[in-house]
Amino acid sequence: MSTDTLIADRIEIADLFTRFALLLDEERWEDAGTVFADDVVVHSPRGGELHGIDKVVAFMRQGEVEGQHAQHTTTDLLVNVDGDQAAASANSIVYYYRDGQAPHFTGGLRLTSATVRTPAGWRLRDVRIMPAWTRDN
Template identity: 35%
Template sequence: MTDLRELIDRGELAELVARHSLWIDELRYDESDQLFTDDVVVKSLRGEAAGIEALVQLARKGHDAYVRTLHNKSNLVIELDGDSATVRANDLAVLVRHDMTEEIAAAIHYYGARRTPGGWRFDRLEIAPQSLTAPLERAI
């Protein structure tokens, strides 16, 4: 039987994943400490980062070419183990370039998280790209 603490933890982790999308889409880099631990480690196609400052630089490296992005996470699979957890999420993103073309990217995000005095925070993130379209012409 699922207990109340587990339900609360699952809800908080799902919220953290949703806030990760807002963090990148709305450039909320000043909120990084509300999502990530100071010692976060990130691996992606664009490189690796250790620590929040390096993470923000990596995010900017990948997203500064776009005027806006829209990330959508789905199919969350959350595994709890006391004060640590893993979360697997599918990520589908629309990436709008300065020339007003768009690209569609798909990836799987593998998060590691741990409970901190401030709540759950991600301490690991591995992004496994699945697909990226060539620039698409805008219809609207």
């Protein structure tokens, strides 16, 4: 694999993590297919093990709280590309807030994923969400 291809893949996967955060922040569930593979599996303490895009979207919709917003910040992204697959991990800090107010709850997460190259671009196939800490503000 050429260096240019490897760099391009790493940038696309970094963008994928950003699109995932924005999907969550903006509650754009109809865009889930731009982030997840159809056969995605998500492992989280709150949702357990969710199989398939429809189950993942249903779970995310269920978590909506009237008047509450989230801001996900993703840092320390590591990507290991191997052909049409990649292992990626990142830290995330999530701030929960209401319009015009400081965050009332903050949490730190560790995200790991198996990503795959599809005809439409890189997608998350297996996502593990592991809380590291929480703080009531």
